[in-house]
Amino acid sequence: MIGPLHNTLDYPHKASKFKRSGLADWLELYFHDHGFLRIAFHNLYQIDKNMWRSNQPSPKQIEIAHKNLGIKTILNLRGPRESGGWQLEAEACDKMGIELVNFRVRSRAAPETEMLLKLPELFSSIQHPTLLHCKSGADRAGLMSALYVLIVMKQPAIEALKQLSFKYLHVKQAKTGILDAFIASYIPFESQGMEFMRWVEEVYEPEKLVQEFKAQPLATRFVDSILKRE
Numbered sequence: 001m002i003g004p005l006h007n008t009l010d011y012p013h014k015a016s017k018f019k020r021s022g023l024a025d026w027l028e029l030y031f032h033d034h035g036f037l038r039i040a041f042h043n044l045y046q047i048d049k050n051m052w053r054s055n056q057p058s059p060k061q062i063e064i065a066h067k068n069l070g071i072k073t074i075l076n077l078r079g080p081r082e083s084g085g086w087q088l089e090a091e092a093c094d095k096m097g098i099e100l101v102n103f104r105v106r107s108r109a110a111p112e113t114e115m116l117l118k119l120p121e122l123f124s125s126i127q128h129p130t131l132l133h134c135k136s137g138a139d140r141a142g143l144m145s146a147l148y149v150l151i152v153m154k155q156p157a158i159e160a161l162k163q164l165s166f167k168y169l170h171v172k173q174a175k176t177g178i179l180d181a182f183i184a185s186y187i188p189f190e191s192q193g194m195e196f197m198r199w200v201e202e203v204y205e206p207e208k209l210v211q212e213f214k215a216q217p218l219a220t221r222f223v224d225s226i227l228k229r230e
Contacts, residue, residue, distance in 0.1 A: 043137030043168060048153060050128035053145050053168075055137035056085065059092035065131055066096040075132035077140040079104030101126055107139035108175040110206035110213075111182055116147070120197065123152050138169040139176045146183055150196045157187045157196075175215040182209060 044054040052069060054061075056078070065071040074093055080086055080102045093100040103122065105115070132148075134140035145163035149155045164170050164180050172180045189199045 043141075045168070047145055047148060047163070050130060051145070051148055051152075052129065052131045053137060053141045053163075054131060054133045055141070056133055056135050057089070057131070059088050062089065062092040062098065063096060066098055069131070070129050071098060071131045072127040073099045073101060073130040075126065075130055075144070076100060076102045077105040077132060077134040077144055078102075099127060103144075105134070105140040105144060107134070107143075108178065110178055110209040111143065113200060113204060113206060116200045116204075117197075119147055119151055123148060136169060138171075139164075139179060142168055142170045143179045143182075146179075150183075150186075157183050157190050173215065177215055178209065178213045181213045185209060 044052065046052050052065070052071070054065075057065065057074075062071075062074065074089070076086075076089065078086070080090075090100055092098075101122075105111075132141055132144050142164040146160035149160040149163060150157065161180060161183050164172065164183070170176060170179075185204070186196060186199050189203060190196070194203070
């Protein structure tokens with residue numbers, strides 16, 4: 001168990017947290033949450049032997065991931081929600097014996113220092129293999145995958161940035177590009193031999209990153225209005 005994280009993270013949550021609403025839960029998952037677009041497209045990729053990334057999985061996709069990939073933990077980057085989709089996910093995890101960890105991450109803001117400092121413990125405490133996901137598997141999943149590459153795999157920032165690319169439908173020119181800017185801002189210090197977590201603790205300034213980052217309005221409209229990202 002993750003111990004000190006309990007006070008600040010949405011962890012753990014059981015399927016009994018919210019009451020099921022029958023058919024309404026499925027309608028919410030497939031229509032309000034655009035699950036019909038994810039029936040055939042899962043945006044599923046392997047990062048290493050212990051970590052996979054995807055978009056929001058349906059109960060059936062959770063079952064397949066458990067059987068075919070051996071998934072033991074699902075890391076939900078959307079956080080718990082009073083919605084049918086989240087309730088169905090929690091119920092499917094209980095059924096499959098999968099631990100559901102709810103860790104809320106934002107896609108259009110500079111990552112919070114407090115959140116970043118919890119990641120080494122989070123990654124080392126959960127059971128693997130793990131499937132991490134957000135709604136579309138593009139932005140929050142991309143950020144967390146990049147952080148996993150930096151913190152756990154000890155790969156350089158240039159490798160981590162590959163997790164934030166259009167391959168996964170991430171649009172760096174929009175407001176979501178602040179995630180790319182965050183990783184890129186570490187590179188000059190990495191070249192001086194500074195480890196990532198030390199940089200987070202001693203150098204990183206979220207407010208400065210927000211002030212300096214400029215998104216392209218057209219790209220932002222595309223992400224917000226056409227893709228309807230969270």
